[in-house]
Amino acid sequence: MVTPxxxxxxxxxxxxxxxxxxxxxxxxxxLIILDGxxxxxxxxxxxxxxxxxxVNGAIIxxxxxxxxxxxxxxAGPDLIHVDAYRLGEAALLxxxxxxxxxxxxxxxxxxxxxxxxxxxxxxxxxxxxxSDDPLDDTRLVTVSPxxxxxxxxxxxxxxxxxxxxxxxxxxxxxxxxxD
Ligand SMILES: Nc1ncnc2c1ncn2[C@@H]1O[C@H](COP(=O)(O)OP(=O)(O)OP(=O)(O)O)[C@@H](O)[C@H]1O
Ligand SMILES: [Mg+2]
Numbered sequence: 001m002v003t004p005x006x007x008x009x010x011x012x013x014x015x016x017x018x019x020x021x022x023x024x025x026x027x028x029x030x031l032i033i034l035d036g037x038x039x040x041x042x043x044x045x046x047x048x049x050x051x052x053x054x055v056n057g058a059i060i061x062x063x064x065x066x067x068x069x070x071x072x073x074x075a076g077p078d079l080i081h082v083d084a085y086r087l088g089e090a091a092l093l094x095x096x097x098x099x100x101x102x103x104x105x106x107x108x109x110x111x112x113x114x115x116x117x118x119x120x121x122x123x124x125x126x127x128x129x130x131s132d133d134p135l136d137d138t139r140l141v142t143v144s145p146x147x148x149x150x151x152x153x154x155x156x157x158x159x160x161x162x163x164x165x166x167x168x169x170x171x172x173x174x175x176x177x178x179d
């Protein structure tokens with residue numbers, strides 16, 4: 001089994017860059033589940049995924065809209081962006097009938113942990129936590145592959161993160177620190 005990667009993400013721009021890295025690996029039919037408390041920074045990587053895929057429309061945390069489809073501008077996969085905060089139960093996620101749309105899109109579900117796994121056994125779970133220090137904006141992000149699709153991408157993902165973000169994700173995962 002592949003070990004989750006833990007990252008320290010200092011800024012909003014780095015969080016969007018994480019999303020762009022994910023977009024480079026994502027294929028139609030993929031599901032990415034984002035978790036973390038209000039204001040953790042779930043929409044920022046979603047924006048990066050949208051930018052990486054090149055889709056239309058502004059990607060925002062919808063207040064009343066539960067799901068939005070951002071169409072590809074480059075004949076690639078669309079982005080389905082779901083905010084499950086108000087859904088509360090998996091049955092309501094079923095009512096959105098995403099299954100019909102998902103094969104042509106990359107689906108990102110904020111607040112999806114515990115609800116969205118039913119949509120695809122193969123998915124990537126991205127958990128975002130704030131630092132314990134309220135003055136520190138750094139986010140601690142744990143990226144966990146679920147199922148063979150993401151297990152098989154794991155080496156590629158690690159080298160993308162290392163190259164593009166200048167981080168040693170494996171060192172982070174071991175909890176190493178520069179002294
Ligand atoms: N390192 C960082 N990573 C992510 N967001 C950061 C960081 N530093 C500061 N922020 C701020 O935290 C907020 C995160 O907002 P965002 O809408 O992405 O969170 P969210 O988890 O989607 O919230 P919601 O649960 O309301 O949808 C933004 O105001 C952003 O500017
Ligand atoms: Mg959000």
